[in-house]
Amino acid sequence: MTHAFHHECHDDAGQAQILDLDAEVLAAHLTEITAWLPLHTPPRQIVDLGSGTGAGTFALLDRFPEAHVTAVDSSTGHLQRLREKAYARGETERIRTVQANLDEADWPDLGTPDLVWASASMHHLAQPEQVLRAVHELLPEGGMFAVVELAGFPRFLPENAPDDRPGLEERCHAAGDRVHAEHLPHRGADWGPMLTAAGFTVEGERQVDINIDGAGDQAVGAYAHASLQRIRHKVADALAAEDLAALDRLIDTGSPHSILHRSDLTVRTRRTVWAARRSTRRVDAPRPHPPTR
Incomplete structure (x- = not known):
């Protein structure tokens, strides 16, 4: 195993952990979004x-009990984890997984x-306009695209935490935003x-504004810990030494300052959803070849 491949697998596993925790902690809000979709008939x-x-695959299966889902991702590790969940839920016949790079x-x-x-996938694409046109070609007239x-x-x-470096989390996010502005320019875009x-x-x-009280919730603690670990990986070089040391104390599970020991955690975030229907008017921009059927 090369170092590069080992790093890729490790990063894949870390992201999978965050995705699983995100699905668990924000399950009710995901259900709310699927219920809001302005569909004429159940898909x-x-x-x-x-x-x-x-996360979305199973929320959609729960919302639409007659539906089948084709789950597409570039990560074989993520898809393997999805198949394991489908097996545990007894829903393997309702799910098909496809490994693909959507930028192709x-x-x-x-x-x-x-x-x-x-x-939470469109902002990762290098050529989102191409993907939007490909989805338009994929859907039948009247079909819906939910982003x-x-x-x-x-x-x-809390804003005044931790005691030794108040406002640390916001400074970490500000550093992360600067990194993502270069590598993920479409994050936060108006779709x-x-x-x-x-x-x-x-x-x-x-x-959808989310504010969840995490007091006594182990899943929220694990979600916070995994998220700060991932942020540290992205912004370590951009933080002041004092901030980096304070962040390390928060993510050190053996430290009395560990975020896992805090009783004042909340989950605060926002999701935006767009529901768009395939129209029949022509688009002047050139389109990619539609997917083979």
Whole structure:
């Protein structure tokens, strides 16, 4: 195993842990979003683009008991985890997994879905306009594309925490935003105009503000710990030495200052969802080859 491959696998596993915790902690809000979608009829075939470990996939299966989902992700590790969950839930027959890089022009066969769902995945794409047009080609007339995006990593600590470095979390997020501005320029984008440019009619947009009391909730503590670990990996070089030391104390599970020992955690974040329907008007911009059917 090369070092690069080992690092990729380790990063994949760390991200999978956060995705699983995100699904557990924010389950009620995800259910709220799926219930809000302005669908004319319950979808029977759904494609989950950038499915990760399956938060959206299983929320959609719960919401639409007659549906089947094709879960698409570039990570074989995430898809393996999703299949394990499907097996544990007894739902392997309702799920198909497809490993694919969505930035490539030629997609594998994804069938003919009534609904395409993309949650916290569009901002990772290098060519989102191309993907939006490909989804437009994939959907039948009247089909719906639901795009859910997050404002960034959730906040967990009070503003005056920790005692030795008040405001530490906000400074970490500010450093992370500077890093992401270069590598993920579409994070926090307004997807409405881009959906319209790709030929969709945006039928609804909604912001979901999340504020969850994490007192005594082990899942929230684990979510906060995993999130701060990942942030540290991204911003270590951009933090002052005192901030980095304080952050290390928070994520050190053996430290009395560990975030796992705090009783004042909350989960504060925002999700925005756009519901767009495939329209029949032509789009002047060139389109990629549609997926092979």
